[in-house]
Amino acid sequence: MVSPGQELQQGRYRVEEVLGYGGSHVVYLASMPLLADRKVAIKELVLSSPDPAIRAALQDRLRSECRVLAQIQHPNVVSVLDYFEEAGSSYLVIDFVQGKSLQQYVDDPSSQISWDRLLQLTRELCAALTAVHERTPPIIVGDLKPANVMVDVHGQVRLIDFGLAAVLTPSASTQHSDAGSSPGYSPPEQYTGEVDVRSDIYSLGATLHHIMTRVAPPSSLKRLNGEAVLAPLSGGTHGAPLWFCDMVVRMLSLRRTDRYGSVREMEAEIEAHSEGPPADPVSPPPSVIPPVGSATRMVTLALAAPPKFDLRPFAVRVVAVLVVAIVSFFVVQTTTWPAIERREAPQLTAGLVVDTTPGDVKMIVDGQDLGSSPSMLEGLAVGTHVVELSREFYQPEKLTIEVVSPAAAFGHPGLRVLGPTVTPTISFTDDNGYGRLTVQMRQEGQIRLDIEPAGFDILVDGQPHGTNHPGGTQLTLSCGTHQLEIRKDGYETAKAVISVLPGQVIPWSQKLSTATKPQP
DSSP: OOOTTOEETTTTEEEEEEEEEOSSEEEEEEEEGGGTTEEEEEEEEOOOOOOHHHHHHHHHHHHHHHHHHTTOOBTTBOOEEEEEEETTEEEEEEEOOOEEEHHHHHHOTTOOOOHHHHHHHHHHHHHHHHHHHTSSSOEEOOOOSGGGEEEETTSOEEEOOOSSOEEOOTTOSSEEOOOOOOTTTSOGGGGTTEEOHHHHHHHHHHHHHHHHHSSOOOOHHHHHTTSOOOOOOOTTGGGOOHHHHHHHHHHTOSSGGGSOSOHHHHHHHHHHHHOOOOOOOOOOOTTSOOOTTSOOOOOOOOOOOOOOOOSHHHHHHHHHHHHHHHHHHHHHHHOOOOOOOOOOOOOOEEEEEEEEESSOOEEEETTEEEEESSEEEEEEESEEEEEEEEOTTBOOEEEEEEEEOGGGTTTSOEEEEEEESOOTTEEEEEETTEEEEEEEOOBEEEEEEEEESSOOEEEETTEEEEEOOTTOEEEEEESEEEEEEEEOTTBOOEEEEEEEOTTOEEEEEEEOOBOOOOOO
16 A cells, blocks of 8 residues: 555656545545646555466456556546556556545435436436447446546546456457446346446446435345345436336346347437427416516507597498308308318326336236336226236236226326236335336245155145146245145045245155055
8 A cells, every 4th residue: 555645656656645445446646746746546456366376367457458448538437547567566547537426426415416417417427338338349347336436527427437347358248357346236247247238237227226316226136136125216306207217227127138238229218208399488478467677668648538429330330240140151051061070089098117026027018028127117008908927936926907097087097906816915006197016026935746656636725736747746835834735535645734935946755555444
C-alpha cells in the first residue's frame, strides 16, 4: 500500500490521499507535478495469490486488458491513461472524475432523481455499455453497480470501474472471468465465471432497480434458491412509466435467455417508447381574464341615445326563416341518403402484474411462453385468459383470469381470478385497470416406488394415485408429511409415513408377499 506524499514512477505521480478500497484494489487520488499538478486516480491492483506462476499469469492478463481498455474513447467511460508495475505491485492510472457516485445519490434521502433524469442516466449507461460490448473483441464490464458509476460536475455519467474485465475472444460468445462478484448486482452465471454481454445487462438492471426503489437488490443466488425476492416496482416510481418498469424486470431475469440479447435491443425499445408527437398547447378560452402584467388595450365607450324600435327588419327575418324551413323539409323527404357506416368501439384491454414467490417462475399465457416472473402482462382483452405457472421443485399453478367489461368495473376493464386451481396462497387486487396477481408457489418433492409385483393400488393420504408399473413409479407430492399405502387383494398391505422435502427424491423399494389365510 502506498502512503500519502509518496511518489511513483520516479516522481511522475505523487499520491495525495486514499479515495477508497475494494476487494482486490486500493484507489488513490494523485497529482502529476510535471503537468501542472493534474489530478488522476491511481488504482493499485492487489494480486494476493502466493503462487508466483499465478501472479505472473494475472499480470500478463492485466497488461493485455489494460491495452484494450486504453483504446476506449467514449464520453461515458473513464479514460485509461497509464499502466505500470513498481515494487511488485500493478497500477492502473485513470481520469479523476469530480462529482458524486450513484451510490451517494441513493444513500442521500434528500436527493431526488426525476423520471427525465432517470431516463437520461439509462441512455448514457446504455451508450457506455454499447461502446465496450461492440468493440473487437468485446469487453464485459463485470462490476457495474451504483458505486462504480460517477455523475460529474456537469451532470454527465461516467463508468469508472471495470473490475477485472473479461475480454471475449472472437470465437466465443461467453468468457470465463476471474472477476469477483458484487452481491445483488452479479447474475447467477457470474458466480461460475461464465459471462457475456447479458451479464452486464443484469447488473445495469440491478443498478436501475436500486435507484428506483432505494432498496439494495438481493443476491441473485438467494433469488434463485427462493430465499429472497426483488422489491416491487410501480409505474409511479420517479414517474417512470410501466413499460420502463417492465424493461428493468426483464433485465433482472435469472435466466440469461430471458434477458435482452444486447444493449442495442434495449436502446431501440427506449427510443420506440420515447417517440411520439408533442403535446398540443392548451390555449385559454376567450372568456378567460388576461393575467396580471399581460398586454391589454383599453377601449373608451361613448354613451349614445337608444335607437327607435322598428318592426320591419324583424318581420323580414321571420319570413326568411319560414321559407328556409319549408324548402329544407321537402329536400329531406325527396333525397336518398347513404347508409350510416357502423364503426366498432376500440377494444378495451387491461394489464396484469404477476409476482411470484419465489421469482423466476415460467409463465405461459393462453398457450404463449411469456418468459419468467415477475413481469407485466399488457393488452389482455375482455374475456378469459389462462395463466400457467411452473418451476422445478414447485407445484404448478393454473389460473383463469377474467377481464370484465367496463360496466362491471366502474369505467375501466377490471380483472378477477376464476380458477380452476385457486388456493388460499393466491391473492388478487384490482388497481385502476391494472391488476396485481401474487402467487405463493408451493414446494414439492418426489417419491420413487419400486414395488414388486406390479399392479398395486397406490393411495396417498387416503386418495388413489393410480397403480405401480414395472420398472418403478414416481409420484410428485407437496412438501410435508404424507401417509402412503400400497395394497392389492390377496397381498399384504404396506403402509408408511413419509416426509417430503423440497426437491428431494425419496426411494422406496419393497417386495410384497401374498397374504396369509387365517386357519379354520
